[in-house]
Amino acid sequence: MASQQSLEDLLAALTDAILADEDKLEPIIARYDVPRTSVDSFVPLLWRLHQTLVGVQPSARFVDRLRQDLKGTAPSGLVQRMRYLPARVQIAAGVVAAAGFMLLARRRLLDLTTTTGDEAEISTVQ
Known part of the structure; x- marks a missing residue:
């Protein structure tokens, strides 16, 4: 043997x-x-x-992400963090951001209309 x-x-x-x-x-x-x-x-x-078993080249995105993971550095900035999220989460975050922007714009418009209405009332009273 x-x-x-x-x-x-x-x-x-x-x-x-x-x-x-x-x-x-x-x-x-x-x-x-x-x-x-x-x-x-x-x-x-x-x-x-x-x-x-054939050789496969990893994508540049995977290599960058692995390098960051091994170094222990977190992605810098909100856009960098969002980029690596799954597509469903990115879409949901975009919808939430758009809805928040619309609510802020609506509130600002309502504040402007009530302010101009109050000024008109004050001028008619005097």
């Missing part, structure tokens, strides 16, 4: 060869003192893993 360490070394060498897209694995297998029967079941698995 082959030692565990030589089997691990062989599998590491085979993995490196498959990652380098080498087709001839026989010379690598011959270098190690491991029976062919214990290796045969791993080679197709290594090939399938190589074909299935």
Whole structure:
């Protein structure tokens, strides 16, 4: 029976060869003192893993967010904090902000109309 360490070394060498897209694995297998029967079941698995697990580049947004998380820095400003919220929360916050702005504008308009009405009353009384 082959030692565990030589089997691990062989599998590491085979993995490196498959990652380098080498087709001839026989010379690598011959270098190690491991029976062919214990290796045969791993080679197709290594090939399938190589074909299935493809490299993926993270988005710039994810990289920036991860960098901030690892540094422990919080996003600066309200807009930065809002940008990373889910879309539903952003829409809800926008609706609330618009409704608040409309209420403030309405209140200001009502204050202006009552003030001009009071001034008109005062001028008619005098």
